[in-house]
Amino acid sequence: MVCSAAPVLLLAMTLPLVGPPVARASQPGPSQAGGESGQQLDQASGAGESVLLSVYVQLVFSDGSWPAALSRPLPLPPASASPSPRTLTGLSLTTECNVKPDGFTYCACLSGYQWNASICSRHQLCQPAHNHRPCGCLAFSPPAAGYCQVLPPDPCLLPPCSPGQPEPETWLQMPGHTLNLTLLTSQETTNLSWFLRRHTGSPRPIPLRPGPQVSLTSSQGQAVLSIRNVSHEWEGEYVCCFEAQGFRWELYQVARVPLQATDVARLPDQLSISCATSPGFQLSCCIPYTPLGYMASWSPAEGSEASSFSTPGDRCLVLATQHCPAADITYTCDLQSPGLTPLRVPVSVTVIQDGDTTCPEDSAVVAWNVTKAGRVAQAPCPVNRTGRVKRTCGPDGTWGPIHSSCTDSRLLALLRRAQLLWAGQGWPAEEVPQSLAQLLEQTEVVSSPSDLLALLGTMTLLAKVVADTGTPLYRSALEALLKTTDKVLDMDTSSLWTPTQAQKPSAASDLLLAVETLAHSLCPQDHPFSFSLPNVQLQTQLLTPTLPADYRISFSTQPPLGTDSQTLTGPTGY
Template identity: 60%
Template structure:
């Protein structure tokens, strides 16, 4: 360095008092300070003597001083005091402030005590040479001392480390050695890298010995290993060269395989690249006849290129051979296939990149663009059609940072310095993330750094934490989210792993740098240091959508504060991450039924450098649509892929009623699961349900009373019996179901006792019974429409209806109870009904939707039968009558067949609107009212029976005219109420009037008329009308 003041030299002058004695042995090669040629000159002699070293200071007018000092001629005659040696020990330069910067000459060293008490020179602080240059403020600086012999040696199990070996270096000392420090100077760098215990490195020190072990070393572990240790008051240095051969996987060839059409491409090029090491390798291609070989040197690697001028006549395998003395050759082969006439091949394709002609069943490869590592591959299918393009290109900058992070994790480098450096550079590379491979490597780098920070418990600086949060914000950006789908197909757990890494790094901020806050579009963080004594609860809020408030009670934090310990609390909100996590939920939550509102909250508490996982935290999530469940991300679920779980968390309404409050007893990543298929609890809907059920129960009681009064009058034939029997049993089932449901919702809210269990089972059974009796009615109508002349057995049909209406629902309800009750998935939380989170509710929804679908088909068939004759042949008056008949059929059959329950699909699909829920509640909770009106009171037979019973009037005659197109088939005159009640329909000859006695009426099964030619499909109209009138 250039110094304004005169330089100084400290000299050691050795005087021999008395006779000269033989000196002690000097340090061997490899010691700190140099070899023997750099020591003081000493002479041997006989007799007794005393060796004395005198240190003097010399000043020079400039910086040119003699490197070697010669003894004066008179020194030999100055017996008995002989000057036997003269050597420079210390170089010092004095700066303008009067401070001396002093460094030792080879063979001399500062004492360990002085090194620990003095200041290192700024220019020498990061060269890993212990106690090299020191700064002194007093006018007369200290001087370096002569080193004694090295008190130990460094042994290596094998200088040449083979693949799979464990590298072992051991320090053996004759003196007590302390404070060993290991370093590695790699082949491609002049910098020394500090070594520590890590994924591959193991360090130990015991009773004067120190050892280093490296498992599975690669070429990145080749170089010079250095150890510094303290002994005899000095800091010593020993070094050892280690060589590691290349492994086969470290030799890259391009392409892996090649198929070529010689007519289109007469020549081709192959490459073989390998990293530079401290071993000398010779590379060669075989065969190489008619080819040119060239060696290209790149930073840290070499590539041997083979330019084949002409296609070989047959399929040929080219082999790249790497040889080094004393090692087995490394071989990497490339198979070249010749495409001949008649072979199936994929044609050239220049749509995105240049794909040459490739033989069927082979993979074509092209190199990645500039600054990208890897290859782009495309399979040629067996039929000669190109397959999809597979991009395996990774940004070289991101890849280099990932390799650095992996080496840091393995044990190379100091985490407190390297982690911030890698994060700073990674934040810059996040801007160029453009492929799934880039995203995977970037996230993997963050995960590796998080593992390192967690292992060594290092603290992040504010700038490093800001870089991490900036990376996270860019990763969660919607422009990058399209890459997540492709990346997750390769690595399903990447979202969960990244969340865990961000959790780990976010809580690692150095306490002295708090409070700290960060805000961006996707990431919000607040960190605060709480000093004892705690004044109250810890509270923070985040301006998110929905709004979020967090509170940790004082009583939850007090046990963590002891002996004056400060507590660091960090709140981190990640938006859009929930959509990038795997769609996994623990059994019972149902991943298809719930979604998150778009944010994940991470709460961390640190005290004494330790992360706490158990503490009560209260979170208020602003009002959102849907029923909310408080959950956290459990990284251990689904074979460590992760999933949502609600263990240890509960949800309740907040004090103001405008938010959902989550109370959890542990700390991790929280969120809420929102039901996609329900609207939030609405008192209006609850009131409508209860009112509708009450009205339905009253209407069904009236319906049963009416049937009790008119049963004999209305049931006069088998068809009427079947219809009214099904309707009666349907009313009984629906009455029981509505009653039990109302009891469960009004009198047993939120209970989970045996009565609630019985209520859920009976509701399940009776509601299913209602629908199966609806199905029985629909099947009977379908039979009458399709098989007009077919007679039905009363006892057989009634038995089948009972089996269908009662045994089938009982089977569904019993199996559901047996399957889901032992698992704890039978009852819905807070209700006496089937659990909607799992699959229990589907044992009700599935049969209901199936029955509604079948009944809908029967209704459609009925409408078509009603429309077919009139719309095709009749005049406008008949068309209007037919349309009125269709409308009447729809009004009657829709509630009777339970078609309105099909609106349940709309409530599941309509996530944003509550209208389908209101319509569903109004129509289906009041179904008993519709059954009373359309199934009972609107029936003319019932009306006449009631009129006869209460009014005692004679029923007038009624005429029924039947027409087919413009042809009037006949007129039936009914003169007796008894005959009219049993009449289904009758037909006379054209223009004639007949009286049909009861014995000849067949309820739409046997038609009386002029003969087969007079039958017409329009006659079925009265048959259908007679079924539901």
């Protein structure tokens, strides 16, 4: 019996044969605590030859250690047909197993070995993945006789190419360039797919598929992943998964992408200050989280105090200056990471002098300080909103209108996720229904034209994803879309729709096109479909040769739409 707390080792042995091979493996020696020998040796012929034989030997050690005596040649008992001894001259460990209290036996392959794809498909994988190998560890219940097999030569993933490298290599990819990964293999591959595991968000690998930024090509002996115009949102660990030579393979490369100036948020990005009314001021620069380990500093720093703080998605460095500068000056937020060219982002500070034309202090909606004519005053957005509020001081010292780009952070996150999904990063069948459900929830937070534009942009991108990938939608996803549309059409005309269409004249027609595209993607089994709300009515029917000749669909026109409503029209059926 195997002790539940003891490790089990599965071995492969090399025997030089003198005369006919023996019929069974050696019995455990005195240094083996409770060893058991298993199946017969593979039959071979020849005398005086050294051959590799696959042998299943189960050894049990109460203290978990590997006796040194087993590394020395072990004599085998002579076979009855020949008095010549057989000597074990080579011993290679392939597999180490442990019986856990949960009743499973966890068998991990040692370096250079792996379970083949056939065995791997029939058993549960250990979690987490063992040494970056897809079938490096399996859980057996009950325990099964077997051992990991020697791996053929590694395929190669460029750049760089380090066959046998246990950990993924890292290389630097400059922003705006094209990232290329090439799989080289001399064997036929099947079930090839690419994934990206990002350093932020869910640890779950993100599937990569063809899109505006992603292309996948393959030819004899190689497969290429190309990603155009990369940014820090494409950095992480790339995984190439496939089957070849009876094994599952996972090859890894880590790509790091430096930040660009556009990734740095400055508040403000320019400032005019009156030393008479504001002897001190604050500047801040914020960057997204990145594994490149940027160190931030402000220059010049004399007479100032720097402090840092973090938000859910950013790290910020704040410069607090207690003294007004004597003349115009440019402050620089310096971002440095080892081995990279420093990234320097300027903020210009203009000092108001006697006789300068200025706009006075104003507390309308936002507290505006005295600002020099021709300059733009800036203020931060409220909590949970991203962007900034701006107001221009005219050349005659008159304040211009207030312009706000503040957008609800949750709506912006949905928009960015939809942008990456359309680009080729993600799984449409799963993420499109999730995003439609979340959009319905977020309609309640729409309070500005920028919010409405973010919501409409997300719907438009999701429609493009569905159209490009042929992703079908189930009834629940389409209902969420139509409920969202109904609420969007109920939004206030003067404060939301009119300024939104002033910024983007195609906003209403884009919404109509997105709704029609998504409605056309309803799964065949969910037809016929009927849905009615005050602003939205939809009826569908799959047209077949057996459709009655007098088939009709009618829509109620009561109550009639008001003259101030957002009116969208489209086909009555399809």
